[in-house]
Amino acid sequence: MRLFNTTILVFFACWSWTLAADRDPLRVVFLDPGFTRSPLQLKTRLDTYLTERLKKSGLAAPSSQPIDQIESLVEFVKARRPAVIITSGQLLKQRQLDKGYTPKLNLVCHQTRDYSLLLLAHKGAKPGNQPLMASSYGFEFLRDYFPQDTLTILSSSRMIQTKKDLDGLMALVNKQVDWAVISDYVFALLIETHPDFKEQLAIHKNSKKVSYPSLFIKENMFNSKDLELLLAAFRDMDKDPAGRELLKLMGCDSWQ
Amino acid sequence: MAIAGRWIISLFVCGLCAWPAWGHRVVILKSEELKIYSETIAAFKADLKDHTIEEILIAEKTQPAQKVIETLDKNPPAAVFALGSLALKTCFATTNKDIPCLYTFVLQSGANSGANHGHKGRGISLEVAPQALLQQLKLLVPGWRSFYAFVSARNSQKSIPGLEFKPVSGTAEIEKHLESLKGKPDVVVWLPPDPVLMSMIDLKRIIKASQVAKIPLVVFSEAFVRAGGFASLSLNYETLGHQAAALLLNSLDSGDWPGLEEGPIGTYLVVNRKLAKEIGVTINPRLYQLMVDVVVD
Numbered sequence: 080m081r082l083f084n085t086t087i088l089v090f091f092a093c094w095s096w097t098l099a100a101d102r103d104p105l106r107v108v109f110l111d112p113g114f115t116r117s118p119l120q121l122k123t124r125l126d127t128y129l130t131e132r133l134k135k136s137g138l139a140a141p142s143s144q145p146i147d148q149i150e151s152l153v154e155f156v157k158a159r160r161p162a163v164i165i166t167s168g169q170l171l172k173q174r175q176l177d178k179g180y181t182p183k184l185n186l187v188c189h190q191t192r193d194y195s196l197l198l199l200a201h202k203g204a205k206p207g208n209q210p211l212m213a214s215s216y217g218f219e220f221l222r223d224y225f226p227q228d229t230l231t232i233l234s235s236s237r238m239i240q241t242k243k244d245l246d247g248l249m250a251l252v253n254k255q256v257d258w259a260v261i262s263d264y265v266f267a268l269l270i271e272t273h274p275d276f277k278e279q280l281a282i283h284k285n286s287k288k289v290s291y292p293s294l295f296i297k298e299n300m301f302n303s304k305d306l307e308l309l310l311a312a313f314r315d316m317d318k319d320p321a322g323r324e325l326l327k328l329m330g331c332d333s334w335q
Numbered sequence: 336m337a338i339a340g341r342w343i344i345s346l347f348v349c350g351l352c353a354w355p356a357w358g359h360r361v362v363i364l365k366s367e368e369l370k371i372y373s374e375t376i377a378a379f380k381a382d383l384k385d386h387t388i389e390e391i392l393i394a395e396k397t398q399p400a401q402k403v404i405e406t407l408d409k410n411p412p413a414a415v416f417a418l419g420s421l422a423l424k425t426c427f428a429t430t431n432k433d434i435p436c437l438y439t440f441v442l443q444s445g446a447n448s449g450a451n452h453g454h455k456g457r458g459i460s461l462e463v464a465p466q467a468l469l470q471q472l473k474l475l476v477p478g479w480r481s482f483y484a485f486v487s488a489r490n491s492q493k494s495i496p497g498l499e500f501k502p503v504s505g506t507a508e509i510e511k512h513l514e515s516l517k518g519k520p521d522v523v524v525w526l527p528p529d530p531v532l533m534s535m536i537d538l539k540r541i542i543k544a545s546q547v548a549k550i551p552l553v554v555f556s557e558a559f560v561r562a563g564g565f566a567s568l569s570l571n572y573e574t575l576g577h578q579a580a581a582l583l584l585n586s587l588d589s590g591d592w593p594g595l596e597e598g599p600i601g602t603y604l605v606v607n608r609k610l611a612k613e614i615g616v617t618i619n620p621r622l623y624q625l626m627v628d629v630v631v632d
Binding site: 238 | 378466471474477571573584588597600602625626628630
């Protein structure tokens with residue numbers, strides 16, 4: 080009898096723990112490490128925006144947690160199984176984290192969904208013994224997206240993390256660094272008006288395609304009404320000034 | 336035998352625990368407790384997380400410069416990261432000449448670095464180089480061709496290709512220049528952070544004159560853009576911390592301290608979009624996304 084009671088108690092404890100985990104009020108939103116360049120600002124603005132948007136609906140606003148390192152993101156998703164993940168689908172699949180999540184919306188950035196990174200060097204300069212590299216992307220991110228034969232350059236270079244691709248490009252043009260990593264669409268736009276950059280700089284390597292982040296929702300997390308409210312908050316982001324500021328921080332135009 | 340084995344394992348475990356402390360010991364020396372130092376220090380520390388970092392604040396009452404010099408001489412670190420003029424002077428005043436000093440947040444640091452008292456060092460300037468400013472402005476509006484900078488007569492900065500430095504003696508003279516440039520669509524005027532000039536001029540009047548003449552006026556801080564300037568380009572304090580960490584680690588590894596001052600890599604561009612529309616300057620909307628940190632509407 081005692082064994083039966085204990086079994087029942089353990090069962091109920093596990094059941095309520097599971098429920099609690101599923102209904103965790105801390106519905107953490109993650110952001111893609113590729114574009115999380117001002118994490119604190121992004122968190123504050125996203126939290127405020129979602130709280131404001133959802134306050135009349137009765138749906139608790141998710142609290143966001145920007146993460147700028149791939150490994151930290153992977154660990155967090157594995158351990159906490161957050162309600163909403165914003166990241167590249169490619170990354171989720173590669174790290175087998177996509178199970179139990181459904182893609183709902185895509186972030187549309189500058190009318191381009193995918194982009195590559197370019198590893199650039201100055202044509203006239205030979206990298207020194209202690210090369211410097213400027214990049215707005217962290218080492219972990221670059222390691223995942225550039226081919227194996229680039230790893231020596233990446234690991235032997237001292238990284239200077241910049242806020243914008245442009246800073247890296249300027250540092251390279253002015254020979255303050257030996258290498259710079261910038262997105263191909265930024266480079267294309269800049270050489271359109273400044274063809275001299277193309278003459279000065281050499282593209283050493285292209286990365287794999289980087290997908291723009293998608294919004295993934297944990298299955299069975301929200302009822303259909305709440306889900307629609309949450310998605311509408313993202314979809315309408317480009318329709319009000321606070322949302323547009325937020326999109327600007329993400330470097331994108333809209334959620335669709 | 337078993338005891339010896341345990342000892343070896345214990346030593347190995349202790350060694351593993353002590354691993355992070357095997358890096359360099361670096362002292363961050365602060366002239367003052369300033370908010371603008373915090374972003375730089377945070378980025379610097381993040382990049383040196385495998386090293387031992389100590390922060391020392393020079394404070395007249397509790398930690399005067401002389402006491403800091405004694406502390407550094409007594410227990411010399413691998414390097415000092417000095418923030419501000421007082422911190423740099425303190426670092427250079429240590430008797431132990433083997434303590435290298437990396438510095439930033441030092442105004443007119445050229446004068447200071449000359450008096451390094453035999454210390455090894457290198458620095459990062461607080462000012463965005465005129466060349467870098469010119470490059471960014473040309474990227475922003477490719478149609479801009481003529482760039483002028485107003486400086487005080489005592490300013491020693493010389494013109495560089497594409498940027499002409501005009502020595503002026505006051506507000507009226509700048510107003511006159513702006514009036515003569517009126518209606519020229521490819522002209523930009525820059526007010527660099529020249530303390531002597533700033534003490535002589537009325538910035539409000541100059542901003543007004545630039546708006547009347549429809550000449551974009553590039554100033555040196557976001558506050559002046561909000562007050563009606565066209566744009567400002569200053570440095571990004573967080574990137575400054577990353578740059579400092581990279582330069583310090585390279586110098587510690589190679590033992591090479593070039594004694595020179597480099598320009599900052601990270602920039603912070605603020606553009607007054609409302610004014611741009613008013614004076615007829617067209618900026619590609621995508622450039623706002625890629626280049627501009629703050630848009631003033």
